[in-house]
Amino acid sequence: MEEPCYSFDQEDSTPDFLFWDQDPNIELQLDDLLLDYCSLEDPSCPWPSPTHPPLAPIGPPVPPSAAAGVAGGAEADSSRPPPASLHRRAANVRERKRMLNINSAFDELRCHVPTFPYEKRLSKIDTLRLAIAYIALLGEILLSGCDPKSYVEGCLRNGLQSHHQATWNTSDLTARLSWVKWD
C-alpha cells in the first residue's frame, strides 16, 4: 500500500481562532498556515494539485443579510458589511480545512485510478465513478482466477461485441475501457 499523499492529522491541533482577538495579522497567518498545507503534494501523483488556488481572505465578504443575524452588531461604517462573528469565522476555517482534507483524499484516489496518459485531470465525480468501475474490474479478475492482463485483453476484445459493454467515460470522453456495467 502506498503512503497517503499527506495527512491533515499531522497538523497541530491548535484552534485556528485562538489568537484572533490578540493579533491583528492573524488572518494573514491563517492564510499562510492553510497555504503551507496546500503546498504539500505527493510527488508520485501524476497531476499537480490545481485544486488549491490561493485562498480567499478569511472573514468578510459576508452578505449583510447573513451577517446581521450572526454578528449581532452593526459597524459604524455602513458601507462595509459587518464582520462575521468569531464563531462563524472559526467555523469557516474548519470547513475549509475539512474540504481540503476531502480534496487530499480525492487527489490520493486519483493516483490509484488508471487513466490514459493524455487524460486530463479527473474531476471529483469522474474519480469516484472510475474508482467504482476499477474496483469492480479488480473483483472480476479475482473471481475469474485468470491472469489479469489476459483477462483485461479478453474483456476489451469481447466488449466490442457484447451488449454488456460499458465505457469508462469521463467528462472529456477520453478514458474508455470495456465491459464493466455501471448498474
Next chain:
DNA sequence: TAGGCCATCTGGTCCT
C-alpha cells in the same frame, strides 16, 4: 457565451 467544475461561505442538523 454557456456550461462544467470548483472553492468558499453559510445555516441547519447531529453528535460528543
Next chain:
DNA sequence: AGGACCAGATGGCCTA
C-alpha cells in the same frame, strides 16, 4: 457548547 458534517447559494476560472 462546540465541532463535524451536509447541502444550498454564490462567484471565479476554464473550455468548447
